[in-house]
Amino acid sequence: MFCxxxxxxxxxxxxxxxxAKEPDLTQLLPLSIAGWERTDEDKYFDxxxxxxxINGGAELYISYGFNNVISRRYSKNGNSQIAVEIFxxxxxxxxxGVFTHVREEMDTSYGQGSQLYEDAILFWKSRxxxxxxxxxxxxxxxxxIKKIAEYIDNSISETGELPGVLKVIPENGLVDxxxxxxxxxxxxxxxxxxxxxxxxxxNNQTNCILASYxxxxxxxxxxxxxxxxxxxxxxxxxxxxxxxxxxxxxxGISLMEDDTWIAYINYNEYFIGVFHAASEVLAxxxxxxxxxxxxxxxx
Numbered sequence: 001m002f003c004x005x006x007x008x009x010x011x012x013x014x015x016x017x018x019x020a021k022e023p024d025l026t027q028l029l030p031l032s033i034a035g036w037e038r039t040d041e042d043k044y045f046d047x048x049x050x051x052x053x054i055n056g057g058a059e060l061y062i063s064y065g066f067n068n069v070i071s072r073r074y075s076k077n078g079n080s081q082i083a084v085e086i087f088x089x090x091x092x093x094x095x096x097g098v099f100t101h102v103r104e105e106m107d108t109s110y111g112q113g114s115q116l117y118e119d120a121i122l123f124w125k126s127r128x129x130x131x132x133x134x135x136x137x138x139x140x141x142x143x144x145i146k147k148i149a150e151y152i153d154n155s156i157s158e159t160g161e162l163p164g165v166l167k168v169i170p171e172n173g174l175v176d177x178x179x180x181x182x183x184x185x186x187x188x189x190x191x192x193x194x195x196x197x198x199x200x201x202x203n204n205q206t207n208c209i210l211a212s213y214x215x216x217x218x219x220x221x222x223x224x225x226x227x228x229x230x231x232x233x234x235x236x237x238x239x240x241x242x243x244x245x246x247x248x249x250x251x252g253i254s255l256m257e258d259d260t261w262i263a264y265i266n267y268n269e270y271f272i273g274v275f276h277a278a279s280e281v282l283a284x285x286x287x288x289x290x291x292x293x294x295x296x297x298x299x
Contacts, residue, residue, distance in 0.1 A: 025070040025086050028128070028155040029148075036074040036082060036144050043071040060101060061087060061129075063184035064094040065204065074148070080134075080141050084148060087129040092160020093207075097181040099124035106176050110153045112160065118142060121149040126160040165207040165226045167297050168270070170289040175219075178212035191221045192275040199239045200225060200271060201232065213286060218278050220260075222286055225271040237266035240273070253280060263287045270294060 031038050043053070046068040050058040053071065061069070067088040074082040089095040099113055102122050107114050111125030119134040119142060132149045134141035163181050180190055183206055185198040191210050194200075202208055207226040212219050227233040244262065245254050253263045263283035264273040272290045277283035 022067075023088060023127075025068075025088060028086055028152050029070070029072055029084065030151050033074075033151060034144055034147050036076045036148075039073045039075045039081070045069050045071070059186065060098060061089075063182070063186050064097050065090055066094065066098075074144070076140065076144070080136050080138050082141055082145055082148065083131075083133045083135055084152075085131040086152065087131075089127050089129055091127050092124075093163045093181070093183075095124040095127050095129045095160060096162060097183070098129045100180045100182075103177050110149050111156070114149075119145070121145055123149065123153070124160075125153060125156045126158045128156060163207050163209075164297075165209050165224060168224055168226075168290065168293045169209055169211055169222060170213075170286065170293050172289065173213040173286075175212040175214075178210075180210040182208050182210075188223075192223075194223075194275075195243060197243075199236075199243050201227075201236045201239070206232075220277040220282060220286065221275040222290065223271070223273040223275070224290060227269045227271070230269050233266050233269050233271055236271050237264065240264060240271070253283065255280075265291070267291050267294060 026042060045053045047062055047066070050061060050069070067090050069085055069087045072084045074084065087095070087098065089098060096113070099122070103113065103115050105115070107116055109116060110121060111123035111130065114121060114123035119137050121132045123130050130149070130152055132145045132152070134145050166179070166181070169179070178191070180187065183202065183204050185200070185202040187210075188194050188200065188202060188208070191212060202225065205228050209222070209224045211222045213222060214220055225233075225236070227236065241252075241264075244264070252265050253261065255261055261277040261280050261283040262273065262275050263277070264271065265287060272287055274283045274286045277286070
């Protein structure tokens with residue numbers, strides 16, 4: 001009986017702890033601000049019904065394993081409207097990853113990174129990705145979205161860690177705003193076409209970075225994938241080699257049909273790939289710089 005009671009208490013306390021971890025998204029939003037009032041009831045969507053809310057854009061959030069999203073509208077004098085969405089992405093790496101798809105320039109006006117438009121503010125902080133949009137473009141609404149974004153930013157008390165794999169990409173020549181983080185194969189072709197198949201075995205246990213380097217006319221692309229273990233990386237590189245190199249030329253460097261070069265290597269638990277390089281030297285140099293960055297991180 002005593003053991004049974006202990007088990008019951010443990011289950012109750014565990015349930016309370018689990019519930020406590022689920023954030024109340026309404027606590028991050030103002031009911032009213034600067035004369036703007038909430039209209040109607042808040043709407044919630046999860047993976048099961050997100051397609052009903054975002055037609056054509058739900059895949060992005062689902063691929064990062066989001067929890068749910070709250071959608072709230074504000075209006076003033078019954079006319080102008082503002083739409084606010086807060087996506088609970090479960091953890092900071094997912095929130096950051098979604099944000100990298102919308103980032104066009106480096107800015108930290110809100111949260112841990114923001115993208116500002118005249119009629120919209122997008123940012124990420126901790127486990128959240130936030131969108132605040134003026135639906136009519138009025139000057140008053142443009143001022144109000146700044147106040148709402150600031151309120152949400154201040155309501156999220158904690159910050160989140162960036163994916164560790166970011167530390168291994170070289171800074172020399174990097175186009176900062178180009179960095180894309182993901183862990184789903186849907187985004188592997190975002191900068192350079194690789195394959196319609198998941199030949200690199202990308203999944204939720206891998207951490208992937210795509211980034212651009214150099215000037216626009218001579219742009220080349222770096223892909224770094226961090227695997228759970230060395231054998232996982234070796235298998236992925238073997239499959240990649242079979243797809244990108246012929247039997248006589250599987251030395252990790254290839255000249256493509258468009259006269260650009262690719263170079264790739266398995267290095268510890270990483271796949272490193274350089275694409276669209278104007279020369280073999282450029283491809284090998286970026287490959288070597290990335291290896292050096294990995295070595296520096298692991299010291």
